Amino acid sequence: MGAYPDDTNLGTNYDAWVGEKASLTGEVVETDPLTIVAEYSAGERIRLRVTGTDLQPAPGDRLTVFGVVKPDRTLHVQTAYIVPSSGYTYMYTVSFIAGLWVLGRLVRTWRIDRQTWSLEPRSTPLRLSNVIRSQNAEDRDA
Structure with a gap:
């Protein structure tokens, strides 16, 4: 129905969503490998490695990602865009x-x-x- 798992779903039970498509937004914390952190509850964060994109965001940028959930906290991107901190x-x-x-x-x-x-x-x-x-x-x- 277009309701894909987001940071809350992945943060609370990541393994249940492996192989599914997901949509979330997080802050870029590393660029090699590209890694984002998304807060899904008060003080609770999920850290994900992002693969399959040529985007080159800077640390501190927000990255919105739609892709497939892979094992080992990895998200393989189908679509993504950067929102610069400015x-x-x-x-x-x-x-x-x-x-x-x-x-x-x-x-x-x-x-x-x-x-x-x-x-x-x-x-x-x-x-x-x-x-x-x-x-x-x-x-x-x-």
Whole structure:
């Protein structure tokens, strides 16, 4: 049904899956031989040797692998791809910026009704220039 064993299945009972296809992602810890480590439970890790690929990941990269489980904690690759460690920095940076944009849109076009504590649309969108002007007016009045 497309549900292949993953790091949890292999970590808890590796020998039961020998000869089966599996899919998992792990961190590259060695490149000769290519070895990945995947965490399958809190503090529990499985270390696998990866064969059958020409990919050359660097230590610290994440390697996603689909292949056949072999004896001796070896996974023979049919398909694999590398996610460089810099890819996560990019992902988190873009996600943070997108989150700020969404928050800005929310604050600009919605307000909290203090009686019902619910969100209601603003009659006119809030503008940064209006906020600055009102803050300057409050400073002069003080």
